Amino acid sequence: MAMAAALRREGRRFASPLISSQPITNVRSSLIPEEHVPLGARSISTQIVRNRMKSVKNIQKITKAMKMVAASKLRLIQTRAENSRGLWQPFTALLGDTPSVDVKKNVIVTISSDKGLCGGINSTAVKVSRAINRLTSGPDKETKYVILGEKAKVQLIRDSKKSITICMTELQRNPLNYTQVSVLADDILKNVEYDALRIVFNKFQSVVSFIPTMATVLSPEVVERETESEGKLGDLDSYEIEGGETKGEILQNLSEFQFSCVLFNAVMENACSEQGARMSAMDSSSRNAGDMLDRLTLTYNRTRQASITTELTEIISGAAALES
């Protein structure tokens, strides 16, 4: 240790002729102000580490708060999502789920969130939509996108700008109810021509797992075609259809109602998944910030202790030199 102190003192002596290079150091230090260490400083500056620690601590506070907010929002929306699960079941019992139906005009309704920082749910929804687009495309077929939410728009606009017909954002600002969603569904039905609507969303499984899901809603004409040609909906023929002028009218009402119900459930499930994903993402980032803070604290303390030790050695060895 005494050796090191001696070297340090030597270094200080060597450094003094270099003082003429001060302007250069000044230029550099104005660019990176934290890195400015006065020439011939005795101990290593801990200022940088201290600043870093402070910023990490602040980030941790923010992510913790976001986690809390997401957790309380999740609790609210989870019950509503679970309650809305009964809504699509009668339709599936009646019409079945027909993801493989082969039609000309496909409309992919991609549901995503408006805000980021919620893990991978938006990119999963986009990935699934792209895959469906590839599966359903072909000669004389047409696939269009209807996008709900900012994040899927940003990702899909890059490669399929031409096939996006409608784009709606800021769904989640107010708590969603069925009336809003049915107005939305009405808007979509009026503005696109479709044979099959494919709704892509993340189904909420638990706070850490979401299943990317596709729900298919067929247009009344396709329902009729599939029923008549002994297709996928052969059972529907045995049902007596009451009310309305014609069978087609009832079928149209039915499929529009089905779309609004399925969309309502999908929007709920996706909002619930978003909050769950955000909660777990924020949880892991506050944990990461904690780990980082621990490492920085260790470095900081170690440096501080080293400089104290150096100073002590200098004093003691100085005193010993005087005594002898």
Place this chain on the structure above:
Amino acid sequence: MQPRLPAPSAIPSKLTVNFVLPYASEISGKEVDMVIIPASTGQMGVLPGHVSTITELKPGVLSVHEGNEVKKYFVSSGFAFIHANSIADIVAIEAAPLDQIDSSLVQKGLADFTQKLSSASTDSEKAEAQIGVDVHSALNAALTG
């Protein structure tokens, strides 16, 4: 979702009812004796073994009969599917038990919408007012009848 069984050969003694709303599953998989559905063609009583039917609902009273107990709901609109395996699915947009409805507010609403209907100028306004009158008169009839 629970798988639906194929239609049994013998008619079961009870009818399984699912009654769902956007915000709740009011009745799920309950076995009852009979339901009376406000279909758009008129009241429709459904017993076990009913022929499979798809019907639209109109504003009216849905009553669920279970033994001697009768539970009545007022439903706004929706659809009902009766399957061959004696399962009835009822999907409504809004429903409330009949005893929770305030009759004085119904009278007031009915008067409001009748007045709106007479003063409506455009087709859509007229249609809106007509729906309001229909719902409120159905409510009124359900409460008084």
